Amino acid sequence: MWHASGHHGFVALQKHRSVALAVGCRGPSALTMPRMDIFKVFTLEAAHRLPNVPPGHKCARLHGHSFRVELHVSGEPGAETGWIMDFGDIKAAFQPIYDRLDHHYLNDIEGLENPTSERLAIWIWQQLKPTLPQLSEIVVHETCTSGCRYRG
Numbered sequence: 001m002w003h004a005s006g007h008h009g010f011v012a013l014q015k016h017r018s019v020a021l022a023v024g025c026r027g028p029s030a031l032t033m034p035r036m037d038i039f040k041v042f043t044l045e046a047a048h049r050l051p052n053v054p055p056g057h058k059c060a061r062l063h064g065h066s067f068r069v070e071l072h073v074s075g076e077p078g079a080e081t082g083w084i085m086d087f088g089d090i091k092a093a094f095q096p097i098y099d100r101l102d103h104h105y106l107n108d109i110e111g112l113e114n115p116t117s118e119r120l121a122i123w124i125w126q127q128l129k130p131t132l133p134q135l136s137e138i139v140v141h142e143t144c145t146s147g148c149r150y151r152g
Contacts (some may be wrong), residue, residue, distance in 0.1 A: 037136060038083070039072040040090040042098060047128045048106040048115040065142050067101075068123065069094075074136035085134060093132040097124060121150035 010139060047064040050057070075084040106115035109122050121140045129135050129152065141147035 010032075028056075035076055036076050036084060037072045038085070038087070039070050039137075040087050042069045042071070042093075042100060043067070044069065044095060044102040046101055046104055046106050048112075050116060051107070052114050066094060067120070068141035068147075069138075070139035070141075070145065071128070071132075071135065072137035072139070073132065073134045075134050090132065093128060098129045116148070117148040118150070121148045125150055125152055 034087065044067050046067060047062060049062045050059040053060050071090055073085055073090060077083055100109060106112045106120070109115075109123075111126075114118060117140045121138045124140070125135065125138050128138075136151065138150045140150075141149060
């Protein structure tokens with residue numbers, strides 16, 4: 001719930017326990033910066049099969065997906081830049097991982113021998129978190145209607 005209070009033409013917006021933003025007659029003034037998430041979305045094409053499904057299951061056969069991967073980064077916007085981080089830095093951190101996955105057979109990649117969406121999300125996290133410590137969430141969309149959200 002937001003509360004507004006006025007004092008000499010100054011309006012402060014307060015959310016619960018912390019002041020998020022104050023706007024006065026002389027322009028905006030950040031009192032505390034809100035914690036936020038940003039995300040960048042990547043699409044990659046890859047083939048796989050699931051070796052541990054029941055006999056006759058369609059996912060046991062070789063097939064492919066246009067995987068959509070969302071990388072979420074958490075932080076506070078910088079006072080100077082106004083952003084949490086440059087989207088280009090997220091792309092640069094993910095690029096080597098993307099190159100290992102895009103247009104590849106996932107089962108051949110160490111750690112992805114049973115490449116479910118869940119395992120893929122964990123695997124990406126393990127590869128990316130050391131170089132992108134602000135990583136807060138990974139969402140892997142295997143299809144338009146199915147996917148996995150992983151928060152480490």
